[in-house]
Amino acid sequence: MRCLALAQAWRDSGGDVCFLSSELPDPARALLHDEGIDIVEIKAVRGSPEDALATRTQLEETAAGALVLDGYSFSREYQTALRQGRIPMLVIDDNGQIGGYDADLILDQNLGADPVAYEERPSENASWNGVCAAAARVPGS
Numbered sequence: 300m301r302c303l304a305l306a307q308a309w310r311d312s313g314g315d316v317c318f319l320s321s322e323l324p325d326p327a328r329a330l331l332h333d334e335g336i337d338i339v340e341i342k343a344v345r346g347s348p349e350d351a352l353a354t355r356t357q358l359e360e361t362a363a364g365a366l367v368l369d370g371y372s373f374s375r376e377y378q379t380a381l382r383q384g385r386i387p388m389l390v391i392d393d394n395g396q397i398g399g400y401d402a403d404l405i406l407d408q409n410l411g412a413d414p415v416a417y418e419e420r421p422s423e424n425a426s427w428n429g430v431c432a433a434a435a436r437v438p439g440s
Contacts, residue, residue: 300327301391301408302369306336317361319354326399346372351380358386367391368402375399392417 306316320330321341331338332334339357343349358366358381371390378401382388390402393409395416404419 300328302367303330303334305367307334310336314364317363319357321350345370346374346377346381348377351377355381355383364388371396373397375401378402 302318306318307360310316316336318338319339319341321343323331323338323340324346341350341353343353357363361414363386365387367389368381371392373390374397378388378390382401388402389404389406390397390400391406391408392400393407394412395407396438400417407416
């Protein structure tokens with residue numbers, strides 16, 4: 300679970316973590332619960348305009364300081380809807396599969412990731428980043 304490694308590293312540095320999800324599988328839910336990570340269920344179809352609105356509302360209510368999107372359902376339009384709140388956003392994508400970005404950072408954690416796959420960016424403000432350095436720990440450690 301890519302976001303778990305980031306969540307653990309963020310918590311280790313003193314940050315708070317909450318997972319927002321519309322379709323979180325039970326094993327992932329149990330793992331996050333065992334890690335003591337809060338989960339908020341978004342009652343909308345993943346990647347839909349309703350999902351974006353509910354997610355943005357949750358981010359505003361919790362005064363979130365950053366957002367990580369991990370999934371192929373989060374189109375450029377979805378990202379743009381979330382950016383109306385101007386929260387810093389990291390999008391995790393494998394091999395440029397999303398097709399367009401409106402994020403501050405784009406992360407492909409694969410060895411040999413190629414920045415050419417990410418040429419369509421909203422502006423020169425977006426950055427591409429290669430391999431993720433945070434490794435997930437054994438749950439509960």
